[in-house]
Amino acid sequence: MPNHPMEEIFHPQSIAVVGASDNPRARGYSFIWHLLEHGFEGKIYPINPKYSEVLCIKVYPSLREVPGSVDYVISCVPASAVPNMLEDCSNKGIKAVHLFTARFSETGRQEDAELEQRILKQAKKGGIRLIGPNCLGIYYPKEGLAFGYDFPKKPGPVGLISQTGGMAGGFIQLASLRGIYFSKVISYGNALDYNESDFLDYLAQDPETTVILMYVEGLKDGKKFFDTLLEAASTKPVIIIKGGRGRSGTRAAASHTASLAGSMKIWETAIAQAGAVSAANFDEMLDLAVSFCFLPPIRGQRVGIAGGSGGVGVLSADQCEEAGLDVIPLPTEMREELKSHGVPIWDWVGNPIDSSILSGFGFSGTSMLQTMSKNQEFDLLIASIYEGTSTRKKDMLSRMRDEVNGCIKVKEESSKPLLVVVGEKNLSSEDHNHWRWKEIREVRTKLLAANIPFYPNVGRAALAARKLIDYYQRRA
Amino acid sequence: MPNHPMEEIFHPQSIAVVGASDNPRARGYSFIWHLLEHGFEGKIYPINPKYSEVLCIKVYPSLREVPGSVDYVISCVPASAVPNMLEDCSNKGIKAVHLFTARFSETGRQEDAELEQRILKQAKKGGIRLIGPNCLGIYYPKEGLAFGYDFPKKPGPVGLISQTGGMAGGFIQLASLRGIYFSKVISYGNALDYNESDFLDYLAQDPETTVILMYVEGLKDGKKFFDTLLEAASTKPVIIIKGGRGRSGTRAAASHTASLAGSMKIWETAIAQAGAVSAANFDEMLDLAVSFCFLPPIRGQRVGIAGGSGGVGVLSADQCEEAGLDVIPLPTEMREELKSHGVPIWDWVGNPIDSSILSGFGFSGTSMLQTMSKNQEFDLLIASIYEGTSTRKKDMLSRMRDEVNGCIKVKEESSKPLLVVVGEKNLSSEDHNHWRWKEIREVRTKLLAANIPFYPNVGRAALAARKLIDYYQRRA
Numbered sequence: 008m009p010n011h012p013m014e015e016i017f018h019p020q021s022i023a024v025v026g027a028s029d030n031p032r033a034r035g036y037s038f039i040w041h042l043l044e045h046g047f048e049g050k051i052y053p054i055n056p057k058y059s060e061v062l063c064i065k066v067y068p069s070l071r072e073v074p075g076s077v078d079y080v081i082s083c084v085p086a087s088a089v090p091n092m093l094e095d096c097s098n099k100g101i102k103a104v105h106l107f108t109a110r111f112s113e114t115g116r117q118e119d120a121e122l123e124q125r126i127l128k129q130a131k132k133g134g135i136r137l138i139g140p141n142c143l144g145i146y147y148p149k150e151g152l153a154f155g156y157d158f159p160k161k162p163g164p165v166g167l168i169s170q171t172g173g174m175a176g177g178f179i180q181l182a183s184l185r186g187i188y189f190s191k192v193i194s195y196g197n198a199l200d201y202n203e204s205d206f207l208d209y210l211a212q213d214p215e216t217t218v219i220l221m222y223v224e225g226l227k228d229g230k231k232f233f234d235t236l237l238e239a240a241s242t243k244p245v246i247i248i249k250g251g252r253g254r255s256g257t258r259a260a261a262s263h264t265a266s267l268a269g270s271m272k273i274w275e276t277a278i279a280q281a282g283a284v285s286a287a288n289f290d291e292m293l294d295l296a297v298s299f300c301f302l303p304p305i306r307g308q309r310v311g312i313a314g315g316s317g318g319v320g321v322l323s324a325d326q327c328e329e330a331g332l333d334v335i336p337l338p339t340e341m342r343e344e345l346k347s348h349g350v351p352i353w354d355w356v357g358n359p360i361d362s363s364i365l366s367g368f369g370f371s372g373t374s375m376l377q378t379m380s381k382n383q384e385f386d387l388l389i390a391s392i393y394e395g396t397s398t399r400k401k402d403m404l405s406r407m408r409d410e411v412n413g414c415i416k417v418k419e420e421s422s423k424p425l426l427v428v429v430g431e432k433n434l435s436s437e438d439h440n441h442w443r444w445k446e447i448r449e450v451r452t453k454l455l456a457a458n459i460p461f462y463p464n465v466g467r468a469a470l471a472a473r474k475l476i477d478y479y480q481r482r483a
Numbered sequence: 484m485p486n487h488p489m490e491e492i493f494h495p496q497s498i499a500v501v502g503a504s505d506n507p508r509a510r511g512y513s514f515i516w517h518l519l520e521h522g523f524e525g526k527i528y529p530i531n532p533k534y535s536e537v538l539c540i541k542v543y544p545s546l547r548e549v550p551g552s553v554d555y556v557i558s559c560v561p562a563s564a565v566p567n568m569l570e571d572c573s574n575k576g577i578k579a580v581h582l583f584t585a586r587f588s589e590t591g592r593q594e595d596a597e598l599e600q601r602i603l604k605q606a607k608k609g610g611i612r613l614i615g616p617n618c619l620g621i622y623y624p625k626e627g628l629a630f631g632y633d634f635p636k637k638p639g640p641v642g643l644i645s646q647t648g649g650m651a652g653g654f655i656q657l658a659s660l661r662g663i664y665f666s667k668v669i670s671y672g673n674a675l676d677y678n679e680s681d682f683l684d685y686l687a688q689d690p691e692t693t694v695i696l697m698y699v700e701g702l703k704d705g706k707k708f709f710d711t712l713l714e715a716a717s718t719k720p721v722i723i724i725k726g727g728r729g730r731s732g733t734r735a736a737a738s739h740t741a742s743l744a745g746s747m748k749i750w751e752t753a754i755a756q757a758g759a760v761s762a763a764n765f766d767e768m769l770d771l772a773v774s775f776c777f778l779p780p781i782r783g784q785r786v787g788i789a790g791g792s793g794g795v796g797v798l799s800a801d802q803c804e805e806a807g808l809d810v811i812p813l814p815t816e817m818r819e820e821l822k823s824h825g826v827p828i829w830d831w832v833g834n835p836i837d838s839s840i841l842s843g844f845g846f847s848g849t850s851m852l853q854t855m856s857k858n859q860e861f862d863l864l865i866a867s868i869y870e871g872t873s874t875r876k877k878d879m880l881s882r883m884r885d886e887v888n889g890c891i892k893v894k895e896e897s898s899k900p901l902l903v904v905v906g907e908k909n910l911s912s913e914d915h916n917h918w919r920w921k922e923i924r925e926v927r928t929k930l931l932a933a934n935i936p937f938y939p940n941v942g943r944a945a946l947a948a949r950k951l952i953d954y955y956q957r958r959a
Binding site for chain 1: 507508509510512513516585586589590591592619630631632633645646647648649650651652653656657659660661698700724726727728729730731732734735736738739740763764765766791792793794795796797798800801802803804805810811812828830831833834835837839840869870871872873874875876877878879905906907908909910911912913914915919921924925927928931937939940942
């Protein structure tokens with residue numbers, strides 16, 4: 008994308024951190040640390056008249072003193088010091104500034120909001136584009152840019168545009184547990200200059216990004232946003248969380264990023280009309296990211312369910328139906344096949360498959376899942392790998408290993424969308440090495456390696472599937 | 484409860500396992516193993532003409548051969564062998580039989596349903612009460628009765644009556660991760676004789692049980708059940724999941740436990756009228772069990788929210804409101820207190836508390852939570868302990884430790900209901916020893932030790948709180 012106006016922000020040859028610090032708890036230290044940690048190959052210029060060296064890098068008293076050119080500035084100075092800093096930027100021909108600096112309009116005070124506006128005017132006059140204020144900026148692992156400690160160095164195909172930085176950081180870590188890695192993440196805070204539409208337009212055109220995630224509290228320009236969204240959603244899936252949906256959430260959004268939240272109903276309709284997908288929270292957004300990244304398009308709603316004994320099946324069927332999926336009866340040809348193999352319970356087995364009644368007939372839940380994967384009557388499959396109630400450890404382990412291997416086989420041999428349910432666990436320090444939960448971790452490791460998406464419960468898997476079906480139906 | 488007719492089932496002096504086996508994968512082996520594993524102190528009589536010894540215990544060829552009396556029989560023989568076994572029971576004066584034996588009416592075949600009815604008649608004639616068929620029976624850790632491998636030996640105050648055995652077993656393990664242990668668990672399958680109402684009546688009167696959980700697919704006698712429920716719910720909280728809610732779930736329930744599921748709306752209304760609490764699935768039931776066990780009554784819906792930075796607060800407020808809680812503005816006296824301490828952002832801080840804006844003023848999210856706990860305007864508090872985006876490992880660890888210690892302090896010093904949010908994690912084998920997730924486990928360990936209930940996300944905490952509020956309001 009050599010022609011996109013935003014491209015230079017993601018490829019700086021030199022970065023100045025204004026308000027650099029030698030205190031490891033300060034962002035003026037950690038932004039430099041992150042660049043080193045992620046192997047940023049350009050020049051780093053810490054700026055602060057108080058120091059001569061931070062993290063073994065020479066510190067300059069001001070931007071004016073920096074010998075070479077500067078492509079990108081990260082500002083950690085207080086709000087009141089921003090005008091002088093921008094003056095220096097403008098004199099040095101610096102084109103892009105990330106304002107980590109906060110306490111502007113989000114405080115709710117008039118003088119802070121006025122300062123923010125003066126800064127915008129000053130930046131425009133000086134030809135400077137701003138990210139923020141009140142945000143953590145950019146994570147772009149491929150180029151060594153990051154805003155949180157210990158972020159993954161591995162890049163991936165998912166882009167995230169987030170008005171919150173703290174939650175974005177937590178999400179980046181959580182997402183990696185389910186195999187989701189990022190092309191670019193932008194925490195953009197108050198969106199004073201560059202806003203949600205600019206970043207969305209950029210990621211829509213970005214060849215490194217195949218799925219776009221967004222967390223927005225308010226829109227700077229509603230019309231522009233929905234025009235951009237329509238365009239973006241026509242090229243790749245866009246999943247959006249709206250923060251500040253209710254009375255108190257709206258109040259919180261105002262004091263968080265000075266956003267004015269709008270009516271939720273109008274919002275949801277507009278999102279759907281634009282062809283994007285709405286998510287209620289980061290958990291659901293992760294389910295959707297995992298689904299879009301690892302599943303082929305789901306073309307219909309007829310689901311086959313396998314894994315777990317009777318009760319798991321009953322509640323799975325309920326939750327799939329409640330999410331709008333169609334739990335069809337077991338196809339006649341599958342029954343006939345069982346009958347021809349001499350399985351005496353051929354007329355009893357149904358969908359969901361109750362694996363506990365199959366034992367002893369040479370048919371397991373896993374083999375039934377494989378048969379389902381070859382049957383045209385199913386549009387998608389949901390398989391639960393569940394600890395259940397075994398007679399002993401060895402049996403539980405061998406059953407769970409059979410099940411995960413069965414899922415991998417289905418993934419290898421069939422193009423049917425397969426969603427696997429493996430529970431999250433509230434492990435404490437005492438139980439995390441228990442063989443039971445160790446095995447669950449093994450299951451997740453194998454699924455991750457096979458690129459099979461997993462979900463913590465059937466309800467979440469079913470909801471994600473439903474949203475994908477709607478998405479692909481709208482596009483068809 | 485010496486007078487309850489069901490009491491003897493839970494206190495057998497001798498148990499016969501008919502259809503005993505030396506194959507560790509068979510239930511005829513594992514039921515004996517569980518009795519040994521849990522230190523059952525009565526006599527154990529394995530019955531099978533094929534063996535002389537199983538697990539170093541003498542095996543008798545038939546019940547007739549057993550020298551002493553038998554209080555309780557666990558039947559692992561095939562369905563067709565049950566009539567002969569019942570004949571022996573009746574001749575020996577045995578009063579209670581648990582039929583693990585399955586493949587009766589749940590197969591959907593007429594001959595199986597007819598055999599089931601003949602067995603019921605025969606049992607009645609012989610003065611024998613039945614648990615099951617098609618179920619795993621009883622877990623009563625205090626007396627050494629159990630039906631699954633590696634069940635906790637520690638007893639607790641929660642009773643569970645479940646039409647599914649497999650899920651009940653998984654739930655017992657999961658519940659222990661959040662501090663929930665059991666008085667008695669009954670897996671009762673097809674409810675041919677003793678049914679949901681009998682067990683509910685028993686647990687309602689059981690002094691060892693303070694909270695009752697139920698999973699039912701169908702009711703044997705609707706009127707009796709709701710009469711019993713009304714009585715039970717007047718003495719202790721009763722939480723119920725209905726399995727088989729939709730078309731396909733109903734079909735699955737029929738082939739699981741031969742239950743006829745009814746209309747969900749009528750069900751929910753009747754449950755509420757009886758003063759009980761409805762749960763959609765086992766995850767929600769666990770949230771509710773944790774809430775009733777560890778929280779004082781919640782008397783109103785005004786919630787104070789702390790922990791996490793801006794975005795966490797915005798989405799927390801949204802989700803609390805969506806669950807029907809009232810996220811009130813920060814009380815004036817709290818603002819005034821901040822002002823009097825010279826905190827310059829006194830007018831900006833709100834509810835939810837954004838901990839990221841407080842740093843540097845000697846006020847943390849934790850100290851604000853403590854202030855909230857003393858303020859009468861809040862009926863309950865929800866605090867999130869969230870990994871977030873730290874500048875470095877050390878800071879994240881010290882912040883999280885501060886937060887958990889703050890929660891413990893609030894619990895010690897105040898009677899305000901406090902719900903803590905600590906995320907579950909989809910850990911794979913590779914990441915489970917990462918310091919980040921290790922610390923989350925430490926947090927859970929400390930909360931468990933302090934009897935503070937925790938929930939995997941704000942939405943689930945808020946929903947549980949709302950249901951408790953409704954429960955206590957209906958009782959008031």
